[in-house]
Amino acid sequence: MVQREIIKTRPASMRGKIVSFNRINRYFSCAKPLKMALSRFEYVKKFELDDKLVPECWIVVRLDGKGFSKFSDLHNFVKPNDKRALDLMNHSAKKVFKEINDIVIAYGQSDEYSFVLKKSTTLYSRRSAKITTNIASLFAAAYTFYWPLFFEGEERPKMVPSFDARAVQYPNDQVLRDYLSWRQADCHINNLYNTTFWALIQKGGLSNQEAGKRLTGTFAKDKNEILFSEFAMNYNDEPDQFKKGTILVKDPNPEDKKNPYLELYQDLIGDTFWEEHPELLMK
Ligand code: GTP
Ligand code: MG
Numbered sequence: 001m002v003q004r005e006i007i008k009t010r011p012a013s014m015r016g017k018i019v020s021f022n023r024i025n026r027y028f029s030c031a032k033p034l035k036m037a038l039s040r041f042e043y044v045k046k047f048e049l050d051d052k053l054v055p056e057c058w059i060v061v062r063l064d065g066k067g068f069s070k071f072s073d074l075h076n077f078v079k080p081n082d083k084r085a086l087d088l089m090n091h092s093a094k095k096v097f098k099e100i101n102d103i104v105i106a107y108g109q110s111d112e113y114s115f116v117l118k119k120s121t122t123l124y125s126r127r128s129a130k131i132t133t134n135i136a137s138l139f140a141a142a143y144t145f146y147w148p149l150f151f152e153g154e155e156r157p158k159m160v161p162s163f164d165a166r167a168v169q170y171p172n173d174q175v176l177r178d179y180l181s182w183r184q185a186d187c188h189i190n191n192l193y194n195t196t197f198w199a200l201i202q203k204g205g206l207s208n209q210e211a212g213k214r215l216t217g218t219f220a221k222d223k224n225e226i227l228f229s230e231f232a233m234n235y236n237d238e239p240d241q242f243k244k245g246t247i248l249v250k251d252p253n254p255e256d257k258k259n260p261y262l263e264l265y266q267d268l269i270g271d272t273f274w275e276e277h278p279e280l281l282m283k
Pocket of ligand 2: 067
């Protein structure tokens with residue numbers, strides 16, 4: 001800062017030129033050379049905390065939309081699932097995938113996305129804040145930038161979207177798999193609840209409060225039964241994207257070079273997915 005302020009006010013003969021510290025010091029007759037001033041202030045760097053993530057662990061960065069209950073109402077998202085919004089999340093995640101080579105797999109549902117970085121990544125020297133802020137800002141920028149591709153006739157969202165992010169380290173493949181299973185189970189539970197809740201309101205004419213009360217204490221089989229017997233809906237027939245969320249992986253043989261990703265809506269709790277993609281856990 002000190003250096004920049006002084007250079008800004010340097011004389012016309014020196015402007016626009018690369019000028020040595022010595023020459024600037026001579027001109028301003030500094031009592032202390034700038035280099036010394038710099039080193040005098042440099043001690044402030046010691047206040048920065050070391051937030052390096054430990055080596056040889058999977059790094060998962062999960063981001064989550066801030067206040068998306070309000071954001072989704074403001075933009076009249078279809079309840080309980082708006083395909084445009086989910087597809088925009090996936091598109092933004094692909095942008096992050098493209099920019100950060102070390103991402104192995106990503107998983108998204110609702111307003112959240114998890115990015116798994118390979119165990120050996122040296123991205124930003126594994127500094128947590130650098131990695132999370134970069135991914136979250138890239139994602140939020142892409143979400144806004146690509147909005148018109150998914151919300152036809154709208155130039156941009158009505159409010160600025162933002163996402164928080166955290167980085168978590170997982171020491172082995174099993175814990176990583178359990179993490180992803182946890183997010184997918186969360187997707188399943190929320191989606192079954194929301195599908196039944198909104199069916200009771202939209203098709204059954206209940207108020208929000210009445211629907212909530214009706215579902216209190218119910219199990220999955222009860223919700224399936226309500227959907228089937230009262231609304232002729234078979235939960236199994238709901239789109240997989242809504243029930244299972246989206247898995248993103250690199251496509252080894254992409255048909256479209258501009259979109260070299262596989263967008264999968266399949267179970268990742270069981271072994272099948274991992275047996276079909278053994279290369280993912282070898283990274
Ligand atoms: P914070 O994350 O704590 O800031 O709160 P939040 O309001 O974002 O809620 P949370 O992340 O817990 O949940 C996401 C919310 O986004 C859901 O509760 C929905 O209200 C909304 N949402 C996400 N996807 C959709 C969608 O496809 N359709 C609709 N209608 N709403 C959605
Ligand atoms: Mg949220």
